[in-house]
Amino acid sequence: MPTISALFVYPVKSCGAIALDCVQLAVHGFPWDRHWMVIDENGRFVSQREFPAMARIIPTLTADALVLNSPDAAEPLEVPLAHEKDPARVAVNVWRDHFEAFDEGVSAARWFSARLGVPVRLVRFADDVTRLASKTWTRDADAPTQFTDGFPLLVTNHASLDDLNARLEAKGAPRVPMNRFRPNVVLSGLDAFEEDFIDTISVDGIVLRMVKPCARCPITTVDQTHGVRDAQWPNEPLDVMMGWRANARVDGGLTFGQNAIALDGAGRELRVGASVDYELSFSDDF
Numbered sequence: 223m224p225t226i227s228a229l230f231v232y233p234v235k236s237c238g239a240i241a242l243d244c245v246q247l248a249v250h251g252f253p254w255d256r257h258w259m260v261i262d263e264n265g266r267f268v269s270q271r272e273f274p275a276m277a278r279i280i281p282t283l284t285a286d287a288l289v290l291n292s293p294d295a296a297e298p299l300e301v302p303l304a305h306e307k308d309p310a311r312v313a314v315n316v317w318r319d320h321f322e323a324f325d326e327g328v329s330a331a332r333w334f335s336a337r338l339g340v341p342v343r344l345v346r347f348a349d350d351v352t353r354l355a356s357k358t359w360t361r362d363a364d365a366p367t368q369f370t371d372g373f374p375l376l377v378t379n380h381a382s383l384d385d386l387n388a389r390l391e392a393k394g395a396p397r398v399p400m401n402r403f404r405p406n407v408v409l410s411g412l413d414a415f416e417e418d419f420i421d422t423i424s425v426d427g428i429v430l431r432m433v434k435p436c437a438r439c440p441i442t443t444v445d446q447t448h449g450v451r452d453a454q455w456p457n458e459p460l461d462v463m464m465g466w467r468a469n470a471r472v473d474g475g476l477t478f479g480q481n482a483i484a485l486d487g488a489g490r491e492l493r494v495g496a497s498v499d500y501e502l503s504f505s506d507d508f
Contacts, residue, residue: 224411224498226425227380232404233288234344235259235369236269238280238446239401244493247428247484250366251374252406254283258301258346259323259369260334265314267369270441273338275449292337299333301326305346314345316353316369324348355483359434365483373481376436377417378405382478385414389462395455401446402459403438403478409498417480421503425496428487432503437475438463 229242235256245252260268260276270276282289288301309324323345330344347353347368355365355373367374378400387397400408407430409417422431442459443451452458463476 224409224423224500226407226492226494226496226498227410228400228405228408229492229494230404230406230408231255233258233281233283234279234290235267236273236276236441237290238277239404240281240283242494244491246491247488249484249488250368251370251484254288254303255374255406256347256367256369258288258326258344259314259316260338260342261312261314261323261345263341265312267314267316268338268342270444270449271439274444274451275337277444277446278449279337290333294337295333299330301330301344301346305349311348312343312345317371319353321351321353322348323351355433355481359481360431360483361433363431363483363485365433373434373483375406375430375482375484376404376479377407377409377423377430377432377482378403378479379412379415379417380408380410381412381414382417386459386462386478389466390459393462395458395462396452398442398459399446402442402444403436404441404446405479407482407492411498418477419502420480421501422485423482424499424501425492426487427490428492429485430482431485432480432482434481435469435472435475435477436479436481437469437472438478442478 229245230239231252232239233254262268279290279292286303290299305324311322312325314323326344334342334344355367383400420432422429467476468474469477
């Protein structure tokens with residue numbers, strides 16, 4: 223039977239991860255996941271696509287604050303978990319979605335601007351905003367999310383990574399770790415790429431539906447420890463995925479992992495080591 227082998231949350235979009243032993247599922251995914259985001263002067267989100275060094279900004283969560291550390295920062299940035307009363311608002315956009323977020327102020331803006339070398343600001347998801355994943359993919363289900371690219375959760379499979387790494391090694395390229403793919407839930411005990419054909423997974427009363435193959439972007443080419451691309455293999459693992467992982471369902475995008483939504487179980491816990499039941503989909507779309 224498959225099991226959950228890892229759980230991750232990413233408090234600031236495109237910054238580092240926090241590994242979890244257990245997590246209580248919220249209606250929008252994992253608590254604090256992509257709850258903050260860095261924006262440019264036009265309100266557009268910035269990411270490791272343009273600033274690979276964002277990978278080196280490492281978050282921790284205390285009882286009352288988000289703490290961000292970076293190797294080039296003399297002091298960490300501390301952001302209270304509780305937002306101010308009547309915070310300043312700013313217009314932001316994540317791909318095609320336009321809405322308002324709470325501005326985290328001058329100190330946070332200066333700290334992030336110093337890290338990235340351009341004027342940016344830190345914002346948090348406003349508690350009076352609802353952003354829904356595309357119903358084209360959710361089968362018309364309401365699936366709230368925050369600053370994710372589009373869906374509340376991302377599920378990957380260790381066996382798929384092993385297969386990918388075997389192909390990298392066969393061409394002489396270095397193996398890549400799972401953190402290149404920035405999952406929330408990692409499964410073990412499946413066959414390689416079996417997740418492509420799964421409809422739902424069930425864990426202790428939680429039901430997640432796989433709704434869309436995840437088309438991968440250049441963030442997968444960024445070393446998540448050092449915030450740089452390999453000088454010899456700057457386009458891996460995307461080059462090895464070319465053709466073999468191109469998926470017509472997402473306009474030929476190179477896919478790894480599945481975007482997912484919660485059908486049931488908000489308030490229940492996911493735990494590393496938990497057994498997973500799953501149902502395959504027999505849709506012609508797969």
